[in-house]
Amino acid sequence: MRLVLLPLSLCLLLLCYGSDGARFHIDGKDLLVLQQQGTWEQMSIACRREGAHLLKIDSADLMHTLVYELKRNAFDNKNYWIGATEVGHESIFRWQDGTKVKMGTPFWGIHLGAQEPNGGNLETCVFMDKNNFMYWADALCTDICSAICEFPRREDQFCAK
Template identity: 40%
Template structure:
């Protein structure tokens, strides 16, 4: 019985330390993530809905804010990001993100050179045609999170004008 109690106490102590460590990490991350950026699922992001521009201009905009265009590379982050947009009344625009297939038609890359994941759950299914994005060919090379399809990815012409989601590293 004594051994069982010692193990239980050890497990509780370990869990408390782990939880406290995570809280300290979250607290440090929150301190590093200053306005206009905010923490969304362990990332420091800024949603710019007032200023709009083409993909290149908005990439520069993010850099001027001390960040880069967001990399939406996990389904968990995408879920929390879309939820953040809805919860904060920001679900009124399309937003550029940091992926394109310029220079590699049909193969999308994030700004850091890693490949964009294709298919579900990231890409939308088109506007009524039931063909999953990307479907724009050589004229649509930049990725947006498309408000009319639950913020799934769409490829659009890079010269279109949209808001942007930036990420501070």
């Protein structure tokens, strides 16, 4: 295995392929798009095995660039778990770090005329919906999706090969 070090100033976006998925660097975040599928909990564990956690999308710019890159690299054909859930948070969606999830546009989609999230107490995990332009939707945590993982910030490197 060879480690590739690149200065952050040279790279606004970088895509690296590995056996477990594709790795992107977008808006200061080092991401891994996993191709395997599982429940929200299974994919959260899969991210942790990689040294990461399910992605936190905290800006419209990140959302836009991520969707663009997923589409450009033909990864927009799957649903992806992200790190938001309302499990244990009294009907408030939160990221895995405990911060509140932004609601409404430009993140959440519309399903059958109703603004997501619209699954009540049963649909408590969040995914990017391939059938709705990758806008977010709530779902049963036992549904099966791929996942996008986010690595902790590192100043010296962001893409290992």
